[in-house]
Amino acid sequence: MKFQIVFIVSLLLLFTFFVLIFQKNKTSLPIFQTDSAQDNLGGEASAEPYSLSIESLRNGDYPGSDLTVEQTLSSGSNYSRYIVSYKSEGLKIYALLTIPVGTPPKNGWPAIVFNHGYIPPAEYKTTERYIAYTDVFSRNGYILLRPDYRGHGNSEGNPTGAYGSNGYTIDVLNALASLRKYKNVNPNRIGMWGHSLGGFITLRAMVVSKDIKAGVIWAGVVASYDDLINNWRRGVPSSVPSGARRWRQALIDEFGTPKENPEFWNSLSANTFLSDISGPIHLHHGTADESVPIEFSRKLEKQLKEAGKTVEFYEYSGDDHNISSNFNTAAQRSVEFFDKYLK
Numbered sequence: 001m002k003f004q005i006v007f008i009v010s011l012l013l014l015f016t017f018f019v020l021i022f023q024k025n026k027t028s029l030p031i032f033q034t035d036s037a038q039d040n041l042g043g044e045a046s047a048e049p050y051s052l053s054i055e056s057l058r059n060g061d062y063p064g065s066d067l068t069v070e071q072t073l074s075s076g077s078n079y080s081r082y083i084v085s086y087k088s089e090g091l092k093i094y095a096l097l098t099i100p101v102g103t104p105p106k107n108g109w110p111a112i113v114f115n116h117g118y119i120p121p122a123e124y125k126t127t128e129r130y131i132a133y134t135d136v137f138s139r140n141g142y143i144l145l146r147p148d149y150r151g152h153g154n155s156e157g158n159p160t161g162a163y164g165s166n167g168y169t170i171d172v173l174n175a176l177a178s179l180r181k182y183k184n185v186n187p188n189r190i191g192m193w194g195h196s197l198g199g200f201i202t203l204r205a206m207v208v209s210k211d212i213k214a215g216v217i218w219a220g221v222v223a224s225y226d227d228l229i230n231n232w233r234r235g236v237p238s239s240v241p242s243g244a245r246r247w248r249q250a251l252i253d254e255f256g257t258p259k260e261n262p263e264f265w266n267s268l269s270a271n272t273f274l275s276d277i278s279g280p281i282h283l284h285h286g287t288a289d290e291s292v293p294i295e296f297s298r299k300l301e302k303q304l305k306e307a308g309k310t311v312e313f314y315e316y317s318g319d320d321h322n323i324s325s326n327f328n329t330a331a332q333r334s335v336e337f338f339d340k341y342l343k
Contacts, residue, residue, distance in 0.1 A: 053267040057166055057173075057208045064088075064177030067097060067145075073127065075101075079138045083126055084145075088174035089167075091156040095175060096126050096146040098138035099184070108186035110342040112137050113176050113205075113212075114146040115198030117219075121159035124152040130195075136331040137193070142338070143185050147175040162197050163221075163228060164247025169204045176211060189213060189342045191279075193334070196292055196321065197221055200270075203300075206281075207273040214341035216282040216334045219289055219321050223296040224269040226258035232293065274303055280310035282337040284330045286319030312337065 065087035073081040076098060084097045100109055114137070116130050126148055138144050149168045151159030160167040172192075180187040191214040194202030199220020206212050223232065229248055258265040266272045281304060285297040297313060304311040314333060316326040323330045 052164070052166060054204070054207060054270060054273050055267065057169060057204065060170065060173070062088075062170065062173040062177050062209075064174045064179075064181065067095075067178050067182050069097075070094065076135060077139050078102075081138075086175060086178040088150070088171045089157075091150055091171075093150060093155045093157075093171050093175070094126055094148045094153055096134065096144075096148075098134065098144045100138070100141050100143065104184040105186070108184050108189075109141065109143045110189035110191070110338070111143040111145065111179050111182075111185045112338065112342075113172060113179060113190065113192045114144055115172055115192065115194035115201045116146060116149075117194075117196030117198050119152070121149075121152045124148065126153050132327070133193075133195070133331070136335060137338070140335050140339075141343075143179070143182070145175055145179045147171055161247070162200055164251075166204075168197075169201050169208075172201050172205055173209060176205070176209060180211060187211070191215060191338050191342050194218070194220060203270040206278045207270045207276050210278045212278045214279040214282070214338060216284075216337060217297075218284045218323060218330065218334075219286065219292050220283070220297060220300075221292055222271075222283075222300045223293075224271040225265045226262075226269070227296065227299070229258060231295070271300065271303055274307040274309060277304070277307070277309050280337075280341055281312075282334060283311065283313040284316070284323055284334070285314075286316045286321065286323050286326075288318050289321045291321040 067084045067086050069082050070085050071083040073083065075081060078101050080099045080101060082097045082099075083094060085092050085094050087093070096114075114130070114134055119129060126146075130146070134144055134146055148155045149159070149171050150157030155171075157167070162168045176190065176192075179185055179190060190211060192202045192205060192212045193216045194200070195218045199217035199222050202215050202217055203220065203222050206215050221228070221232075229252070255261050255264045281300075283297045283301060285292075285294045287294055294315065301311050301313040314330065316323055316330065319325045
C-alpha cells in the first residue's frame with residue numbers, strides 16, 4: 001500500500017512538471033536579439049514576428065503630434081532651419097525641419113518627408129550628413145522634415161533597425177501625420193524621399209498611407225524579403241557584425257525559408273502590395289553601388305510597371321551608393337519630379 005501511494009504521488013509530480021514545461025513553451029514568444037553593433041543590413045527583429053507585416057502596419061494608428069521647436073538653427077540660403085520634436089508610440093522623436101522664406105502659396109507649401117539611410121545610431125546627429133541632399137529640396141520651395149528615427153541622436157527609444165522591426169517606419173508615418181498638421185503645409189501635397197535604408201522605409205510607407213503623393217528613392221533597399229535573404233551581400237566580409245543578420249535566422253528558424261513559407265514572407269514585403277502604392281515613384285541607382293544591388297531597383301521598376309503604376313528609373317553608369325558623380329543631375333531630376341506631382 002505504501003509503495004502504491006509513493007508511486008501515485010511520483011506520477012502526479014511528474015505530470016505537474018511536464019504541464020509546467022508545456023505551458024512555458026506554449027506561452028513564450030521568441031525575442032530576437034542582435035549585437036549592439038549593426039550595419040545597414042538591419043537590427044533587432046520584433047518580439048512578435050507578424051508585427052512586421054504590411055497588414056499590421058495598416059492596422060496601426062499614427063496620429064503624430066504637433067511639431068515642437070526645440071532649437072533654432074542658422075538659416076539656409078532662402079529657408080529657415082529648426083530642430084523639432086514630435087511623438088511616435090509615446091517616444092519623443094527629433095527631426096530637422098526647414099521652411100521656405102516668403103509668403104506661402106494659397107493652400108500652403110508642398111512638403112517632403114526625408115528618410116535618411118543607415119548611419120550608426122551612436123554617431124548620428126540631426127545637423128550632420130545629408131546636408132547637400134536636404135538643401136536641394138529646401139531651397140526649391142518645399143517644407144522638409146527629416147526624422148531622426150528612434151534611438152538616433154536625442155530621439156528616445158532603442159534603434160531597432162528597419163528590416164527586422166517596423167519601428168522606424170512607424171516613426172516616419174507619425175512624422176507624416178505631424179507634418180500634415182503643421183501650419184502652412186498643404187496636407188494634400190506631401191511627398192517622401194528615401195536613400196538606401198530610407199528607401200526601404202519609403203516604399204513600405206507608400207503602400208500603407210494614401211497621404212504620400214509621390215516618392216523618390218535613391219539606391220533603395222527596395223527588394224522583397226526573399227531577395228533580402230537570398231540575394232543581398234553574399235560573401236560579406238568578416239568586419240560586418242553577425243548580429244546585423246540575426247533577425248533573418250531567427251525568423252527562418254520560426255517560420256521557415258521564403259521557399260518553404262512564401263505566404264509569411266510575402267506578407268512582410270512591400271513589393272507584394274504595389275497595386276496599393278499611393279503615388280508615382282522615381283528611382284535612382286548607380287551601377288557600381290557596392291552596398292545595395294542595382295538589381296533591386298531594376299526589379300522594382302518592372303514590378304511597378306506590371307502593376308500599372310507610374311515609375312521612372314535612372315541608372316548612373318559607374319556611380320556609387322551615394323550617386324556622388326552624378327549628384328547634381330540626380331538632384332535636379334528629383335526636384336523636377338516632385339514639382340510635377342506636388343506643385
